[in-house]
Amino acid sequence: MTIADLVIENVNLYSEGGIIHSGVAVKDGKIVVIAADRYLPPARNVIDGKGQHLLPGGIDPHVHFRDPGKTERETFQTGTMAAAAGGVTTICEHPISMPPPYSPELLKRRIAVASQQSVVDFAFFGAAGADKLEEIPRISREEMIAFKTFFHKPPEGREEEFAGLTMANDAKIYEGFCAIAKTGKILAIHAENDDIIAEQIKKLRKAGKVTGIHHAESRPPISEVEAVAKVLCIAAETGTRVQLCHISTGAAAELVKKAKQRGQEVYLETCPHYLLANESALEKLGPFAKCNPPLRKQEIVDDLWRYVQDGTVDLIGSDHGPFLPSEKEIGYQDIFTAPAGFPGIDLRLPLLLNAMKSGKITLKRIIELICTNPAKTYGLYPQKGAIRIGADADFVMVDLERAFVVDRQKGYSRSADTARLYDGLLLYGLPTMTIVRGRVVMRNGIVAAEDAGWGQLVTVSK
Ligand SMILES: [Zn+2]
Known part of the structure; x- marks a missing residue:
């Protein structure tokens, strides 16, 4: 032998x-x-x-590591060390970097950095933007697993981080989907209706309502539900394979469920924080609980769980979003100025195991959501995602059986200090x-x- x-x-x-x-x-x-x-x-x-x-090593379908451009927030080394700490053996990196990887040249640059620094295996999403349509067929032939896009204009002050990464109105979305459909790749979407949100923020600011909880108010469930309906409609029309990222409402999940029943190819992702936290955290933690879409009311959280349990949700990603404490803190004056997101790659598995202990989810379902389904969705299976010969x-x-208290100071993320949602x-x-x-x-x-x-x-x- x-x-x-x-x-x-x-x-x-x-x-x-x-x-x-x-x-x-x-x-x-x-x-x-x-x-x-x-x-x-x-x-x-x-x-x-x-x-x-x-268990099979975890695959996190949704992380942001910032290199190049904002390495003070996170590098591939610190981000993948945090991944290893939380049982994640493959990360799927979503573009938001300076600049995002919208061309083969930019993608290769990021692959080179990740190869030198990463502790765990990595895969890349390419950026898909209506302002760089000509790059979409080029980058689709490179070593990437899927595309990512956003439906809003680049946030103020973050224009370079979102270059080639947005489809900011319906005409551009339609054009962008047509271009992606031809590549046969999956398009992952941050689906929120930016018109509704921009108007809400304007009104809230005018009324002096700029604290944590107003962030939730500025992005009502309809801003997600409408955008999901639009994605499903345009994807069906253009033949685009789509992934809906970080879905936060049962109402949006219901639309996806119906689309799947009609035979549409669509993948649904949510994150631990939409299942295990609610908007009251925004009152307590202000900008440190700010993510997009926002944390929701408890009844919406309960509703979303039904779609985890019935199989509609395909993926649970951390949406690991590192920022500096100083960048988050400005949101205490005006919540709308703080960037959205917080680290979480190291807690995805422990949080779900803890939910299993209270009977919310089975081990089989956890493994599907964080290992096998991510591998199958992006074509990494059977190399990844299961313990098989x-x-x-x-x-x-x-x-x-072992309990532990979450201590953000022990985190490996460079932005570990901002990981306050589950601290303690x-x-x-x-x-x-x-x-x-x-x-x-x-x-x-x-x-x-x-x-x-x-x-x-x-x-x-x-
Ligand atoms: Zn994200």
Whole structure:
């Protein structure tokens, strides 16, 4: 029998929809044996899992790492170290950088930086903007997994970060979708109606209503629901494959459910914060709870859960959005001036495991939402997304019984200080080890900076 590089034994291993008490052997970064411990081959390195759970490594379908342009907020190194800490073994980077990757040249530049710095594997979204339509067919032939666009004009002061990344009116959306449809790639969309929002903000500001909670008021559910209806309509007309990012309302999810029933190809993503927090956090934390779309009222949160449970939601992404504390703090004077987003890549899995403890979600559903479905959506399966023979040896070991208190000061994100939404919360379910293609990159919460550069580009499986 050949000697394996790594054996992990004495674990409750999640494979093919169920848990088996067994182990796994790894050779050249791939899973070569899944078997009861006594049938595992000898190995250079043996890890005793001590009865913990071994799950497929997480794939985060939605993160923002800022390099190039705003490395003081996050780099590929710090962002992927945070990923490893939270059991994420592949990140999918959404463009918002300076400039965003709207051309093959810009994409290659980002791939080069990520290759040097990343601890975990990475895949890229390309930017799709109505102002750079000619670049869409060019970049679609490069090593990217999907496109991303926004339906609003670049936010004030962030013009360079949003170049080539927006379709800011209906005519441009239609034109943009036509161009993307020809590439056959998925278009991921930040779907909010900017006209409704701009008018609301104007009114609220005039009335002096500029505190945290007014952010939620400025982006009512209809601003999401209308934009989702438009996406579904134009995507059906143009034959565009679409992903709706960070959906925050059951009403929008219901539209997607109906579209799926009609046979439309559409993927629905939500984030932990739309399921586990509500708008009261905006009163408490002001700009540090500001994200787009905003946190919603509890009854909307409860409604959204139904679509997680019934299978309508395909993906849960963190929408990891790092900013400097100083950039967020200006929102205490006027909430509308603060940027939207906060870090969260390291807490996606623990938050969902904790929700499982209270009976909100099953382990099977968690694995679908954060591992298997992201891999399948972007064509990374079966290389990624499941513990199977021949797949990359990407794992996260978790101790489901171990509780821990979230402490933002321990975070690896460069913007960890702004991760305040769950700070101080007691969670059950601790990731204790993260393994990327057979290499341990996190052990007991510690990620070594020397592993920067281990991460590799992942692209659509041929
Ligand atoms: Zn985002």
